[in-house]
Every structure is written in structure tokens, then in C-alpha cells.
Amino acid sequence: MTILTKNIPTAEIIRQAHESIEPFIHRTPIMTNRSINDISGARIYFKCENFQKVGAFKFRGATNAVLSLSDEEKQRGVATHSSGNHAQGLALAARIQGIDAYIVMPENAPTVKRKAVEEYGAKVIPCAPTLKSRKDTLQKVIEQTGAVTIHPFDDYRIIAGQATAAKELIEDEGNFDIIMAPVGGGGLLSGTALSCLYWSPKTKVIAGEPSGADDAYRSMKAGTIVPCANPATIADGLLTTLSVKTFGIIKNHVSEIITVTDEEIVHAMRTIWERMKIIIEPSCAVPFAALLKRKEIFAGRKTGIILTGGNVDLGKLPFR
Amino acid sequence: MTILTKNIPTAEIIRQAHESIEPFIHRTPIMTNRSINDISGARIYFKCENFQKVGAFKFRGATNAVLSLSDEEKQRGVATHSSGNHAQGLALAARIQGIDAYIVMPENAPTVKRKAVEEYGAKVIPCAPTLKSRKDTLQKVIEQTGAVTIHPFDDYRIIAGQATAAKELIEDEGNFDIIMAPVGGGGLLSGTALSCLYWSPKTKVIAGEPSGADDAYRSMKAGTIVPCANPATIADGLLTTLSVKTFGIIKNHVSEIITVTDEEIVHAMRTIWERMKIIIEPSCAVPFAALLKRKEIFAGRKTGIILTGGNVDLGKLPFR
Numbered sequence: 001m002t003i004l005t006k007n008i009p010t011a012e013i014i015r016q017a018h019e020s021i022e023p024f025i026h027r028t029p030i031m032t033n034r035s036i037n038d039i040s041g042a043r044i045y046f047k048c049e050n051f052q053k054v055g056a057f058k059f060r061g062a063t064n065a066v067l068s069l070s071d072e073e074k075q076r077g078v079a080t081h082s083s084g085n086h087a088q089g090l091a092l093a094a095r096i097q098g099i100d101a102y103i104v105m106p107e108n109a110p111t112v113k114r115k116a117v118e119e120y121g122a123k124v125i126p127c128a129p130t131l132k133s134r135k136d137t138l139q140k141v142i143e144q145t146g147a148v149t150i151h152p153f154d155d156y157r158i159i160a161g162q163a164t165a166a167k168e169l170i171e172d173e174g175n176f177d178i179i180m181a182p183v184g185g186g187g188l189l190s191g192t193a194l195s196c197l198y199w200s201p202k203t204k205v206i207a208g209e210p211s212g213a214d215d216a217y218r219s220m221k222a223g224t225i226v227p228c229a230n231p232a233t234i235a236d237g238l239l240t241t242l243s244v245k246t247f248g249i250i251k252n253h254v255s256e257i258i259t260v261t262d263e264e265i266v267h268a269m270r271t272i273w274e275r276m277k278i279i280i281e282p283s284c285a286v287p288f289a290a291l292l293k294r295k296e297i298f299a300g301r302k303t304g305i306i307l308t309g310g311n312v313d314l315g316k317l318p319f320r
Numbered sequence: 321m322t323i324l325t326k327n328i329p330t331a332e333i334i335r336q337a338h339e340s341i342e343p344f345i346h347r348t349p350i351m352t353n354r355s356i357n358d359i360s361g362a363r364i365y366f367k368c369e370n371f372q373k374v375g376a377f378k379f380r381g382a383t384n385a386v387l388s389l390s391d392e393e394k395q396r397g398v399a400t401h402s403s404g405n406h407a408q409g410l411a412l413a414a415r416i417q418g419i420d421a422y423i424v425m426p427e428n429a430p431t432v433k434r435k436a437v438e439e440y441g442a443k444v445i446p447c448a449p450t451l452k453s454r455k456d457t458l459q460k461v462i463e464q465t466g467a468v469t470i471h472p473f474d475d476y477r478i479i480a481g482q483a484t485a486a487k488e489l490i491e492d493e494g495n496f497d498i499i500m501a502p503v504g505g506g507g508l509l510s511g512t513a514l515s516c517l518y519w520s521p522k523t524k525v526i527a528g529e530p531s532g533a534d535d536a537y538r539s540m541k542a543g544t545i546v547p548c549a550n551p552a553t554i555a556d557g558l559l560t561t562l563s564v565k566t567f568g569i570i571k572n573h574v575s576e577i578i579t580v581t582d583e584e585i586v587h588a589m590r591t592i593w594e595r596m597k598i599i600i601e602p603s604c605a606v607p608f609a610a611l612l613k614r615k616e617i618f619a620g621r622k623t624g625i626i627l628t629g630g631n632v633d634l635g636k637l638p639f640r
Contacts, residue, residue, distance in 0.1 A: 029349065050597045270634060277370045277630035279597040310597035314590060314639040 008249060009160040011198035014191075017160040018167055021063045024096055028052050028165075030172055035275045040291055042298035045176070047169045050280050050310030054120070057165050057188060057308050058089035058152070064161030065150045066093040074099045079147035081127070081134040083109035084237050085309050086152035091122035102147050104138045106130075112313050153187030154243035163191030167199060169304045175200045177301035180287035182308060183207040183216040183257060184238035186246025192306065193253035203304075204255040206297070208290030210235045211259040216242055216250065220257055234262045234318060237283030237309065256297075258290035265289045266318045272307075279310040282318070328569060329480040331518035334511075337480040338487055341383045344416055348372050348485075350492055355595045360611055362618035365496070367489045370600050370630030374440070377485050377508055377628050378409035378472070384481030385470045386413040394419045399467035401447070401454040403429035404557050405629050406472035411442035422467050424458045426450075432633050473507030474563035483511030487519060489624045495520045497621035500607035502628060503527040503536040503577060504558035506566030512626065513573035523624075524575040526617070528610030530555045531579040536562055536570065540577055554582045554638060557603030557629065576617075578610035585609045586638045592627075599630040602638070 009017070031046045049057035066078060077100030080090055087103045094101035101122035105114060106129035117124055127137035142149060152158065165188070166179055179196055183189040189207050196203040209216050210233035218226040219242055227241040242250065260268075265282050268289035272280050287305050291298050329337070351366045369377035386398060397420030400410055407423045414421035421442035425434060426449035437444055447457035462469060472478065485508070486499055499516055503509040509527050516523040529536050530553035538546040539562055547561040562570065580588075585602050588609035592600050607625050611618050 055597055273599060273634060277375055277599040279593060279599060314593060314637070317634070317637065317639075319634040319637075 007156055009156050009163065009194060014160050014163045014167060014194060014198065017064045017157070018164040020067050021060060021161060021164065024063050024093070025060055026052055027168060030169065031276060031278070033276050036271070039271065039275075040298065041295050042291060042301055042303045044291070045169065045173050045302070045304045046276070047165055047304060047306045048278065049165055050278060050284060050307050054085060054088040054092050054116075055309055055311045056085035056089060057162060057306065058085040059093060060164050061158035061161030061187060061191075062086065062089035062093040062150065063096075065155060065157040066090070066097050066099065068157045069148060073148045076146040076148060077101060078150050079138060079141050079145065080104070080150050080152065081138045082152055083113055085311060087113070087117045087122070088120060088311070090150055091117045091120035095121040100145070100147065102141045102145060104134055104141060106134065110313055113311075116311075153185035153240070154245050156245060158187050159191045159194070159245065159249070161191070162188045163195045165306050166192040166195035166304070169306070170195065170200045173304070176203045176304045178204045178206055178298060179304040179306070180206050180208060180291065181306045182235070182238055182283055182286040183209045183242075183250070184213070184283065185240040186216065186242045186250050188306065188308060189254060190246040190249035193249055197253055205253060206255055206290070207257045208286035208288075209257050209259050210238055210265065210286060211261050213239050214259045217257045217259050219247060220251060220254070223251065233265070235265055235283040235286055237281065238286065258294055260286060260289040260293055264293060268292055270319055279312060280307055281309050281312045284308045284310065327476055329476050329483065329514060334480050334483045334487060334514060334518065337384045337477070338484040340387050341380060341481060341484065344383050344413070345380055346372055347488060350489065351596060351598070353596050356591070359591065359595075360618065361615050362611060362621055362623045364611070365489065365493050365622070365624045366596070367485055367624060367626045368598065369485055370598060370604060370627050374405060374408040374412050374436075375629055375631045376405035376409065377482060377626065378405040379412060380484050381478035381481030381507060382406065382409035382413040382470065383416075385475060385477040386410070386417050386419065388477045389468060393468045396466040396468055397421060398470050399458060399461050399465065400424070400470050400472065401458045402472055403433055405631060407433070407437050407442070408440060408631070410470055411437045411440035415441040420465070420467065422461045422465060424454055424461060426454065430633055433631075436631075473505035473560070474565050476565060478507050479511045479514070479565065479569070481511070482508040483515045485626050486512040486515035486624070489626070490515065490520045493624070496523045496624045498524045498526055498618060499624040499626070500526050500528060500611065501626045502555070502558055502603055502606040503529045503562075503570070504533070504603065505560040506536065506562045506570050508626065508628060509574060510566040510569035513569055517573055525573060526575055526610070527577045528606035528608075529577050529579050530558055530585065530606060531581050533559050534579045537577045537579050539567060540571060540574070543571065553585070555585055555603040555606055557601065558606065578614055580606060580609040580613055584613060588612055590639055599632060600627055601629050601632045604628045604630065
């Protein structure tokens with residue numbers, strides 16, 4: 001057993017993570033919808049993390065990471081670079097625990113995202129919109145403040161926190177034939193795979209991925225991480241590449257990755273908005289888009305889909 | 321006691337209506353949201369009829385009306401003129417009971433509304449976009465088919481059905497200081513007032529109304545029905561004028577009507593979309609807009625708001 005494997009969260013670690021974050025998170029509702037089932041041919045249970053605090057599942061992992069800090073670390077605060085839901089999740093998780101949060105964010109990030117993070121009481125540090133500038137700026141922040149970096153997914157505390165969404169889904173609705181999640185950096189997908197492995201081992205885990213950022217699809221084929229050179233997709237939460245920790249879990253415990261085009265993502269997103277009357281962001285629509293593309297896999301199957309988030313800029317919607 | 325009063329649904333009639341429609345409707349969830357409470361200063365419980373079948377509370381009244389028909393009437397089918405949620409509600413209620421539905425709809429009604437009604441199996445009969453043409457066309461349809469007209473609100477079976485939304489809210493969450501609904505023709509508002517009267521008599525009933533269609537506000541002041549000459553508002557479900565039956569209840573059992581501008585409606589709608597991640601239509605945002613306008617009335621009060629519907633054309637949203 002390698003060190004890597006030794007550190008993968010056990011059932012007990014995930015159970016503890018769940019227990020410790022439960023007072024702070026919403027146990028989000030699970031929705032079903034007859035017309036969605038009619039359209040898809042599957043029996044779908046949507047775990048509505050778009051109703052989670054900060055509007056995304058990321059609050060689970062961030063809360064678990066913050067709660068895992070030592071008292072000395074809490075004094076120093078937390079930091080990350082992100083313009084997405086991890087930033088909001090970490091900002092709110094930190095505020096609730098009364099610790100400082102520093103979020104490095106590209107200066108061209110949507111104002112709505114920046115404002116949301118500031119509303120949660122975090123300090124936003126702007127940087128140039130390059131990965132190098134993000135990393136350099138974060139490094140400077142850490143040197144100046146002593147804050148602890150919380151990576152959005154390459155961190156077993158984060159993975160254990162994200163695993164609790166699928167854990168709740170299984171607890172509330174019993175075993176599934178299939179559970180789906182989108183894949184970007186793989187924090188949610190790897191956590192989902194672990195919860196299925198521990199509490200519903202016959203459940204297949206299938207991911208949806210944008211074809212414009214299909215590193216997970218290609219990494220699974222190659223058996224090693226294959227980053228995308230120029231990822232581009234409307235699903236802006238899924239631009240990131242798998243990490244060693246997430247791929248280590250995904251390669252062993254995820255059955256299949258289905259890629260979908262932006263057009264298919266927007267169609268799936270619109271279908272959920274229209275039929276279910278709930279707001280989901282493009283990244284969140286990816287598993288349902290994958291299901292609609294490959295209906296034969298899901299026909300008649302009890303399928304769980306983790307709806308990951310609902311943070312959209314209402315002034316810039318992709319509908320006509 | 322006048323004949324009018326004698327016909328107002330009693331507690332027992334509403335209880336029976338609820339019992340008879342319960343197998344067909346969703347018992348919709350009630351949502352709370354901390355940031356909405358922070359913004360408003362009130363303690364708000366949203367009764368989510370946007371998650372009702374057909375995406376609106378109208379399915380309750382329509383189902384009750386259809387179930388109230390005699391066998392002979394069911395043979396003949398039902399008819400109405402409507403381009404809104406009543407049309408969809410009646411269409412689906414009729415289909416579920418296996419009876420025919422004829423919906424007269426102006427030829428300029430949004431395609432999405434027409435298609436929805438047709439999807440529910442009703443026959444759509446187009447007419448010119450005038451009230452006269454709607455009435456004349458409906459009359460012709462009735463002559464040709466023998467169908468029974470189901471008015472969208474001037475009908476005690478409809479009012480009793482709509483009353484069940486507030487009844488569920490009170491059953492699920494106990495007594496309220498205030499319960500709010502929007503007012504158009506007044507079917508929901510009068511039903512809400514009756515349910516409060518019977519099951520939570522200390523609850524004040526307050527309505528929101530678009531200032532561009534403020535017949536209820538002016539009728540309450542005048543003590544008699546004062547129609548709007550040229551109603552115009554983004555809240556297109558609330559363009560109609562109170563009827564004898566609805567005003568008869570509203571004038572005695574509604575405390576106040578607060579009017580709001582289209583700008584206030586869009587702001588309230590956007591706030592609910594952004595904070596709660598649920599889709600509501602402009603008409604549905606009117607009570608929350610009224611609450612935000614007159615916060616002092618609601619400060620610290622346990623307030624129920626019936627979210628009436630979520631049917632919007634995603635290609636034509638009022639957000640920038």
C-alpha cells in the first residue's frame with residue numbers, strides 16, 4: 001500500500017467529516033420530477049446542492065478543511081486562489097469559524113463573484129488572469145499573512161467533505177444503480193466515488209465532463225493525468241485538471257466519463273430550469289447532459305445526480 | 321345572510337376540496353432563506369407553488385373544479401379562455417381525469433404557453449387578442465362541444481382549491497403573523513383569506529399588487545369593484561380585475577393591499593432567483609416586492625408568502 005492510498009479518506013474519516021460539518025451545512029433536499037423522468041427514461045433523484053450555503057457543494061469541503069485546522073493554524077487564517085464557488089465556500093466557512101480568509105482572484109473575474117466573496121467577509125486580492133500570477137500572488141499572501149492554503153480539490157479534507165453529498169443521497173434514498181457528478185478538478189467526483197464504495201458498493205459512478213475540458217476522459221483512457229492545453233467551455237467550474245489525489249481515486253472507482261458539448265450543456269440546463277423551476281449553473285448541468293446523450297445506459301435505472309451549484313450571472317444567461 | 325355569503329366556501333368545503341385534490345397535487349415544499357430574512361428583516365416562509373404541477377398554484381383550483389363536475393358534465397369536457405397558468409392547470413387537471421379540455425387563447429400568446437397547454441393534451445382554439453374575441457370564441461366552443469366553462473377565479477370551486485395552499489402552509493408551519501399572496505382576479509387571495517380565517521384567525525392577510533393593475537387596491541378604498549381601464553404590468557398573471565365572488569371575500573378578510581412598480585417587481589424577482597436559486601415568474605414576486613417596500617410592517621414577523629408560479633420565457637428575461 002502506497003502512502004497515497006493510505007491517505008485516501010476511509011469510511012470512518014468521511015463519517016467524521018460529515019458529523020463535524022453537519023451543524024454548519026444544509027442537508028439539501030432531493031428532488032424528483034416526472035417530466036424529467038419522462039424525457040430521460042431514467043428515474044432520477046437530484047441532490048440539490050444549488051440550495052447549499054453559498055449556492056454550491058463547495059461549502060462542504062471548505063467547511064471540513066477549516067474545521068480540520070489546528071488552533072494555531074486557525075489563528076493564521078486560510079487562503080486560496082479561485083474565482084469560483086470554492087472561493088465563496090472558503091470565505092463563508094472561515095467567517096463562520098471566526099477566522100480570516102484571503103482569496104486571490106483574477107482581476108477580470110465577474111463582479112458578482114468578487115462581491116459575493118467580499119460579502120462573506122473575506123479579503124479579495126486581485127491578480128493578473130494567468131495561472132502564474134494566481135500562484136505567485138497566493139504565495140506572496142501566504143508569506144505576508146502566514147495563512148494556510150486550502151486547495152480547491154487536491155486535499156483529502158476537501159474530498160472527504162465533498163463526499164458527504166453522495167453520503168446523504170444514499171442515506172436518504174437508499175441504494176442507487178448509478179450516481180453521477182460532474183468532473184473538473186475531481187474533488188466532488190472522487191468523494192462521490194468513495195461514498196458509493198463504502199455505503200452503496202453496487203452503485204456505478206459515472207461522470208459528465210465538458211468536451212472542451214476533457215482531461216478526465218483522456219486521463220482515464222491513458223491511465224495517467226493528461227492535462228488539457230487550452231480548456232474552453234461554458235461550464236466554467238470545470239476548467240481545472242485532475243490532481244494526483246483525485247485521479248488516484250477516480251481511476252479506480254469511476255466507471256465511465258461521458259463528454260458533452262456546450263450546446264448539450266445549455267440544453268440540459270434549460271430543461272432543468274424549465275421543468276424543475278430551479279436555477280443551476282452550466283457546470284451543474286453537465287451530468288444531466290451526459291445522461292440525455294447516452295440514455296441507453298440509464299434507461300429505467302435509479303440514478304442520483306448531484307446538482308452542484310446555482311451561481312449564475314443573471315445578466316449573462318445563455319438562453320435565447 | 322345573503323346568497324353570496326351562503327356560497328362562500330366553509331371550512332368543511334375547503335377541507336373536502338383538499339382531501340379530494342390531495343392525490344393529484346404536490347404538497348409543495350416550504351423554503352426559508354437566511355439571506356432573504358437578513359435583507360427583509362422578516363422571518364419568511366415561502367410556500368413553493370412554483371414547484372406545483374404545471375408550475376403554478378392554479379392546478380389546485382382547476383383540479384378541484386374538474387373533480388366537482390357531475391359525470392354528465394365530465395362527458396362534455398371543460399373550457400376556458402386563458403393564456404396563462406389557469407389554461408395549463410385546467411388542461412392537466414382534465415387530462416388526469418380523462419376528460420376533454422378546450423382552451424381559447426389569443427393568437428399572440430407566447431408559443432411556450434400554447435405548447436405547454438397542448439402538451440397537456442388540451443385543444444387550443446386561437447382567437448383575436450381582445451376580450452370580446454376571447455368571450456365570443458369561448459361561447460362558440462361551448463355551443464359546439466357542450467363543454468362546461470371553468471372561470472379562472474370567479475368560481476367558489478376554484479377559490480376552495482386555491483385556499484388549500486395557505487391551508488398546507490398553516491398545517492406545516494403553525495400560525496403566522498402575516499400571510500401574503502399576490503392579487504389579480506383574486507382567486508388565490510380570497511382562498512388564502514378563508515384558510516386564515518378558519519385555521520389561523522389571528523393571521524393578517526396582506527396582498528401585493530402591481531401598481532399598473534391596481535384595481536384591488538382601488539376597489540378596497542372605494543368599497544366597490546373599480547376595474548383598471550388599461551392595466552399594464554410585467555406581472556402578466558395579475559392583469560385581471562376582481563370579481564364579485566373574490567371581492568366579496570377580500571373586502572372583509574384582507575387587511576391591506578400594497579402596490580409595487582414593475583421595477584420593484586423585477587428587483588424582488590431577481591433577489592429570489594439569486595438568493596434562493598429558484599425560478600419564479602414576475603407575478604409571483606409581487607408579495608415579496610411589497611414586503612421589501614414596506615419593511616416596517618413585517619419587521620421580525622413570521623410571514624408566509626405563497627410563491628405562485630415559475631413559468632417564465634427564459635428567452636425573454638427582464639435581467640441585464
